[in-house]
Amino acid sequence: MIKFENIEIRYGDFIAMNNLNLEIREGEFFTFLGPSGCGKTTSLRALVGFIIPSKGKVIVDGKDITNLPVENRNIGMVFQSYALFPTMTVYDNIAFGLKVKKLPKQEIDRKIREVAGKIKITDEQLRKNVSALSGGQQQRVALARAIVLEPRILCLDEPLSNLDAKLRIDMRLELKRLQKELGITTLYVTHDQEEALTLSDRIAVFNNGYIEQVGTPYEIYNESESEFVCDFIGDINCLGEEILSSVNEQLGSHFDIAKTGFVRIERCVDEYKPDHAKITGIVTEREFNGVLTKYTLSCMGQTVKYLEKNDGYKYYKEGEKVNLYIGRQDIMQF
Numbered sequence: 001m002i003k004f005e006n007i008e009i010r011y012g013d014f015i016a017m018n019n020l021n022l023e024i025r026e027g028e029f030f031t032f033l034g035p036s037g038c039g040k041t042t043s044l045r046a047l048v049g050f051i052i053p054s055k056g057k058v059i060v061d062g063k064d065i066t067n068l069p070v071e072n073r074n075i076g077m078v079f080q081s082y083a084l085f086p087t088m089t090v091y092d093n094i095a096f097g098l099k100v101k102k103l104p105k106q107e108i109d110r111k112i113r114e115v116a117g118k119i120k121i122t123d124e125q126l127r128k129n130v131s132a133l134s135g136g137q138q139q140r141v142a143l144a145r146a147i148v149l150e151p152r153i154l155c156l157d158e159p160l161s162n163l164d165a166k167l168r169i170d171m172r173l174e175l176k177r178l179q180k181e182l183g184i185t186t187l188y189v190t191h192d193q194e195e196a197l198t199l200s201d202r203i204a205v206f207n208n209g210y211i212e213q214v215g216t217p218y219e220i221y222n223e224s225e226s227e228f229v230c231d232f233i234g235d236i237n238c239l240g241e242e243i244l245s246s247v248n249e250q251l252g253s254h255f256d257i258a259k260t261g262f263v264r265i266e267r268c269v270d271e272y273k274p275d276h277a278k279i280t281g282i283v284t285e286r287e288f289n290g291v292l293t294k295y296t297l298s299c300m301g302q303t304v305k306y307l308e309k310n311d312g313y314k315y316y317k318e319g320e321k322v323n324l325y326i327g328r329q330d331i332m333q334f
């Protein structure tokens with residue numbers, strides 16, 4: 001439904017995006033994930049129409065919209081900073097786009113009440129000034145203002161980044177529910193891997209002006225295609241020559257000891273598993289978060305981390321010896 005075709009985007013001489021090729025399907029929740037400065041916002045802006053690419057085409061429903069003005073694209077956008085009008089009421093903020101479209105007053109009112117109901121904005125809040133709302137409430141208003149225009153596509157640029165951790169998780173769930181309910185094709189930008197994994201139908205992992213991998217959360221996590229993706233999407237251990245040699249010896253495997261082996265930290269376990277390599281380490285650090293403890297071990301001169309579910313009695317101290325078991329299928333090399 002949305003197609004980025006051989007897109008190149010420049011700021012002067014600087015190429016912010018190189019040869020972007022992507023297809024986003026109707027109704028999909030699609031996420032641009034990547035570290036700061038990798039080109040996520042830039043790519044989103046090319047779709048919304050704030051930036052004209054120096055090469056390539058943006059196609060929506062088979063129509064080339066590369067040069068179409070923003071206001072003719074019917075794409076809703078929520079910015080990271082919300083960009084609300086602080087001195088106006090919530091009601092007037094949401095009404096803004098509808099007034100620009102010169103809709104009759106009654107219809108504007110009906111649409112606002114409908115969207116407020118969906119996004120859980122109360123009548124009392126509608127009458128308040130935006131500046132009198134909390135971050136989470138303002139976030140809702142920004143979303144309402146975009147959705148009330150019934151856009152064909154919804155673009156959200158780090159919409160939850162200003163919220164505290166708990167609220168972010170609540171809003172994440174709500175956003176997902178709302179997107180499902182509305183069935184609206186959604187492009188979501190974030191640098192938070194957990195947000196991307198929990199929300200998305202598919203993810204594109206960006207790195208420095210390129211896309212490294214496109215796939216479902218499950219694929220991106222379990223079948224990472226590059227070291228960058230593997231590292232960015234989760235917590236990993238990097239296994240060096242000595243550990244890999246030991247693994248090869250124990251399992252008869254053929255990992256290339258000249259290259260790093262990667263294993264997700266939750267795949268390393270401290271209970272015996274058949275057909276797994278055993279490596280022994282000493283606890284150097286432990287980080288307890290209630291549900292899990294993250295242990296850092298020193299193994300053969302290198303650092304290896306692993307997670308342990310809190311069962312209420314097993315709790316290693318610093319300096320204790322631990323045997324870790326790692327399976328052959330969990331070690332990745334690129």
Ligand SMILES: Nc1ncnc2c1ncn2[C@@H]1O[C@H](COP(=O)(O)OP(=O)(O)OP(=O)(O)O)[C@@H](O)[C@H]1O
Nearest residue numbers: 011014016034035036037038039040041042043191
């Ligand atoms: N208006 C601009 N003029 C010049 N360079 C820009 C401009 N906007 C962005 N850039 C550069 O383009 C690159 C991509 O920026 P972009 O804003 O797309 O990154 P991002 O992935 O959205 O990062 P973040 O997660 O920090 O928002 C960066 O190197 C940035 O410095």
Ligand SMILES: [Mg+2]
Nearest residue numbers: 040041042157
């Ligand atoms: Mg950005």
